[in-house]
Amino acid sequence: MSHETYLFSRMAREDVHTLKGYEAQGGYQAFKKILSEGTSPTDVTGIVKDSGLRGRGGAGFPTGLKWSFMPDPTKDSRTRYMAVNADESEPGTCKDRILMERDPHGLLEGCMIAAWAMGLAGIYIYVRGEYRLSYARLDEAIQEARAAGLIGENIMGSDFSCEVQMHKGAGAYICGEETGLMESLEGKRGHPRPKPPFPAGFGLWGQPTTVNNVESIFNVPFILERGSDWFKTMGTEKSPGNFLCGVSGHVEKPGVYEIALGTPASTILNEYAGGVWRGRELRAWIPGGSSTGFLRPEVIDTPMDHDSVKAVGSMFGTGAMIILDQTASVVHSALVLMNFYEHESCGQCSQCREGTEWLAQVFQRIHDGQGRMEDIDLLTDIANGMAPGKTICALADAAAIPTHSVIRNFRDELVEYVQEGGHAAVSKKRSLPLEVV
Amino acid sequence: MALTDALKEEFTELASHYPKRQAALIPALHRCQEDLGGWLSPEIIESVAEWFEMEPVEVFSVASFYPMFFLKPVGKHIVSVCRNISCDLRGSEELFERVCQVTGAKAGANSTDGNFYVEQVECQGGCANAPMMVLDGIYHEDLTPDKAEAILGSLKR
Numbered sequence A: 001m002s003h004e005t006y007l008f009s010r011m012a013r014e015d016v017h018t019l020k021g022y023e024a025q026g027g028y029q030a031f032k033k034i035l036s037e038g039t040s041p042t043d044v045t046g047i048v049k050d051s052g053l054r055g056r057g058g059a060g061f062p063t064g065l066k067w068s069f070m071p072d073p074t075k076d077s078r079t080r081y082m083a084v085n086a087d088e089s090e091p092g093t094c095k096d097r098i099l100m101e102r103d104p105h106g107l108l109e110g111c112m113i114a115a116w117a118m119g120l121a122g123i124y125i126y127v128r129g130e131y132r133l134s135y136a137r138l139d140e141a142i143q144e145a146r147a148a149g150l151i152g153e154n155i156m157g158s159d160f161s162c163e164v165q166m167h168k169g170a171g172a173y174i175c176g177e178e179t180g181l182m183e184s185l186e187g188k189r190g191h192p193r194p195k196p197p198f199p200a201g202f203g204l205w206g207q208p209t210t211v212n213n214v215e216s217i218f219n220v221p222f223i224l225e226r227g228s229d230w231f232k233t234m235g236t237e238k239s240p241g242n243f244l245c246g247v248s249g250h251v252e253k254p255g256v257y258e259i260a261l262g263t264p265a266s267t268i269l270n271e272y273a274g275g276v277w278r279g280r281e282l283r284a285w286i287p288g289g290s291s292t293g294f295l296r297p298e299v300i301d302t303p304m305d306h307d308s309v310k311a312v313g314s315m316f317g318t319g320a321m322i323i324l325d326q327t328a329s330v331v332h333s334a335l336v337l338m339n340f341y342e343h344e345s346c347g348q349c350s351q352c353r354e355g356t357e358w359l360a361q362v363f364q365r366i367h368d369g370q371g372r373m374e375d376i377d378l379l380t381d382i383a384n385g386m387a388p389g390k391t392i393c394a395l396a397d398a399a400a401i402p403t404h405s406v407i408r409n410f411r412d413e414l415v416e417y418v419q420e421g422g423h424a425a426v427s428k429k430r431s432l433p434l435e436v437v
Numbered sequence B: 001m002a003l004t005d006a007l008k009e010e011f012t013e014l015a016s017h018y019p020k021r022q023a024a025l026i027p028a029l030h031r032c033q034e035d036l037g038g039w040l041s042p043e044i045i046e047s048v049a050e051w052f053e054m055e056p057v058e059v060f061s062v063a064s065f066y067p068m069f070f071l072k073p074v075g076k077h078i079v080s081v082c083r084n085i086s087c088d089l090r091g092s093e094e095l096f097e098r099v100c101q102v103t104g105a106k107a108g109a110n111s112t113d114g115n116f117y118v119e120q121v122e123c124q125g126g127c128a129n130a131p132m133m134v135l136d137g138i139y140h141e142d143l144t145p146d147k148a149e150a151i152l153g154s155l156k157r
Ligand SMILES: Cc1cc2nc3c(=O)[nH]c(=O)nc-3n(C[C@H](O)[C@H](O)[C@H](O)COP(=O)(O)O)c2cc1C
Pocket: A054, A055, A056, A057, A058, A059, A060, A061, A063, A066, A085, A086, A087, A088, A089, A090, A173, A174, A175, A176, A177, A178, A179, A211, A212, A213, A214, A216, A217, A393, A394, A395, A398
């Protein structure tokens, strides 16, 4: 369980959220070096590309490659932006918050390196409205960095200028989807936009824009400082580096752990999170946030990286593991999630608006003991009508994937609910004698 | 309630962060809700619309999209209990029941004494410290019904 850590490395120091504390630990050296040595923007993007860093916001898209999609500034003189996605609202996911609250300058340094690489004029950090401390810490950090000449006009006396602004959301999951985020940032309802056009060509106010997750950007200064070869010594060939793994649900020690990509889920569960709580058995687990679906205990040794999790029929997602013990119910948790997706669907696409509503209704019926055997196939049909690729954004997929996973991996439980008369009966059967509790 | 000059000044400052004024709308609505009585009344919506040179119905349409904005009066203290998966697995249902009991409010409603507004909300990013609630904007994590009762009890007169 000992491996090199870097994401959390500075946090032992109490005052790392201040400029003084950050600089005392070598902060802003990577950015200053790029500026003073005049490393070309293409070279900076090249290093990020070569590191193999993949986005930590859910889709795992290579960060350097995304940056390279921004149009060539010699041919396209429009103003360029980045939006940092700090909307963090995928159920189970609680990692970006720690980075922003504890080490905000680390994110800002990543932002400034991205600004140099992509020739950005402005960066907006879109923080979900509930994250008050994240907002306050970042806002203070921006002011400190601006006063120190690291953000704003003529940075470090050069002719490079870039502004960073905080932007507060107001609590809608869909604003985490990158085009919903841009609409929301423009002061509208957070309705995702059809793609194409992609943000790199037509983003904020129609200008070239890149959207990246907090943790993705937070990795960047380390890569620039220590090199892409160093980065590739951690993790796997296709998913290098460490990631922040939030572990929640029925474990002894829930928490957010810094883990090398490719570490088996069982190691994370047992050696970091203290195992399934109360000495119980594992019923089911979710590998990467609510949208990635329920997996069986038999595959708990799956390495946590993009390819390995995909190979067992799921997705790495946000790397947020959710653990269900033997007394829990997959049908019940699936119902909780379907109510969530129904609530959060923005309603633009009928497949998603109606599909999420139907899924919630059918799961409710099965849960309440009014389900029929045909309902299991009905769930499949509804989910097939929603995804993949049938709607403007992937929220419909995010509801369809867990549905398919329940049918594929926990059909026995659905049948049990139908036959035994629903949640009350099933959970009574599963409850343990008092002494075990 | 009308916009104060101080708020209008803040709007001007907020709007200077963006190439288009409307981008400051959501941050501005937050500031109104914070300073002008905890919810967005039709009068507030109207004066915000005037400042942004928008139709009131457009501002209403934006405000109503976002769960953090209240379009009806809310109690003095706002209690939001997470009901999503990680909290549900660790007892958010019992937590919510107790919160309702202690405050005397029902889901999505105010207590009769107007002291509390209680709601269930989706994941708040506190999953590793579940179950949790947000009380007047402050996170309370690793809760039990008893802990929540103690926290809320101190607010009751
Ligand atoms: C419904 C939905 C919600 C999303 N929520 C978030 C979120 O809260 N935070 C995030 O970083 N990405 C979220 N994403 C992914 C973003 O669309 C986008 O892929 C990501 O921010 C890109 O950053 P990355 O390449 O650095 O991972 C969401 C996607 C969907 C479809």
